[in-house]
Amino acid sequence: MRVSPLVDLSQYLPILIFLVIAAGLSAAFVFLPMGVAHLTGAHNPNAEKLSEYECGFPAFEDPRSQFDVRFYLLAMLFIIFDLEAAFLFPWAVSLDLTGWPGWITMMVFLFELAIGLAYAWKKGALEWE
Amino acid sequence: MIQTLAFYLFAAMVIASAALTILARNPVHSVMWLISSFFNAAGLMIIIGAEFIAMLLVIVYVGAVAVLFLFIVMMLNIDFAELRAGFMKNFPVGIAIALVLLAELVLGIGAYRAGALELGVPDGSAAPILGASNIENIGALMYGRYLFLFETAGLILLVAMIGAIVLTHREQRAPRGHQNIAKQIARQPEDAIVNTKPEVGKGVQL
Numbered sequence: 001m002r003v004s005p006l007v008d009l010s011q012y013l014p015i016l017i018f019l020v021i022a023a024g025l026s027a028a029f030v031f032l033p034m035g036v037a038h039l040t041g042a043h044n045p046n047a048e049k050l051s052e053y054e055c056g057f058p059a060f061e062d063p064r065s066q067f068d069v070r071f072y073l074l075a076m077l078f079i080i081f082d083l084e085a086a087f088l089f090p091w092a093v094s095l096d097l098t099g100w101p102g103w104i105t106m107m108v109f110l111f112e113l114a115i116g117l118a119y120a121w122k123k124g125a126l127e128w129e
Numbered sequence: 130m131i132q133t134l135a136f137y138l139f140a141a142m143v144i145a146s147a148a149l150t151i152l153a154r155n156p157v158h159s160v161m162w163l164i165s166s167f168f169n170a171a172g173l174m175i176i177i178g179a180e181f182i183a184m185l186l187v188i189v190y191v192g193a194v195a196v197l198f199l200f201i202v203m204m205l206n207i208d209f210a211e212l213r214a215g216f217m218k219n220f221p222v223g224i225a226i227a228l229v230l231l232a233e234l235v236l237g238i239g240a241y242r243a244g245a246l247e248l249g250v251p252d253g254s255a256a257p258i259l260g261a262s263n264i265e266n267i268g269a270l271m272y273g274r275y276l277f278l279f280e281t282a283g284l285i286l287l288v289a290m291i292g293a294i295v296l297t298h299r300e301q302r303a304p305r306g307h308q309n310i311a312k313q314i315a316r317q318p319e320d321a322i323v324n325t326k327p328e329v330g331k332g333v334q335l
Contacts (some may be wrong), residue, residue: 076297080286
């Protein structure tokens with residue numbers, strides 16, 4: 001079963017060309033120096049040469065330090081308001097199709113999230129300190 | 130032609146990124162591969178004509194969900210050596226869970242093939258409006274036919290927000306003393322300093 005596409009995909013062709021060029025350029029920048037160095041340079045590593053002494057000192061600890069749990073709360077609030085903003089786009093363009101019921105729906109939705117925002121504000125979840 | 134090529138490119142990238150998400154040893158690298166697979170899935174969505182879903186994938190999944198995953202990975206202080214040490218011990222349990230999931234998949238597909246699942250016939254009430262763009266169609270359905278489900282989604286978001294705050298928000302540990310500026314300015318020398326002339330052998334009444 002073949003469904004006729006809803007959108008004209010030829011509009012995306014410039015983006016595809018751009019992606020292909022970007023991928024090709026970044027691959028060239030990564031692999032060309034590696035290839036040139038491999039072909040022209042001498043490659044004979046030894047344990048002393050590869051030790052940290054050549055460029056600093058051994059690491060004291062894992063570079064991945066533990067994050068504060070408050071970042072999680074911020075990311076969670078960000079997701080929710082990000083979704084709210086994403087829902088606003090189809091609502092705004094289809095308002096002449098949905099009319100007043102659609103408008104009231106979105107206002108109720110915004111009110112629900114405004115309650116959440118007020119709660120977060122009151123609890124001090126937006127404060128860092 | 131180009132569409133087919135792009136489809137195979139994006140599909141192969143999605144599968145490769147998903148496989149690397151599972152196989153990467155470092156969880157941070159896993160999240161990066163997950164972001165790559167989200168991007169390629171957005172490309173697939175554009176090919177089938179779901180432009181708005183593609184943009185949502187980039188905005189919500191890459192922009193917010195992947196960041197949340199990164200924060201969680203950074204917050205859990207995972208000891209990889211310890212994790213790998215428990216691998217052989219938990220291996221039978223993992224295999225058992227995988228087998229159960231595989232059996233569910235096989236049973237579900239088998240039931241669907243045998244016609245046991247009634248998926249219903251489209252009655253045309255949710256058909257796309259001709260001449261309207263993808264995002265307009267989504268808006269017309271979401272804020273028309275499915276508006277109660279949309280409000281429920283809003284309530285779920287509210288519950289998620291309150292739950293996150295209740296679970297992770299810590300009250301100020303010890304109040305460090307609130308500064309009352311008016312009280313500080315109103316303080317006079319007479320309130321703070323007492324000038325006494327104590328007699329010898331007698332103390333000072335403070």
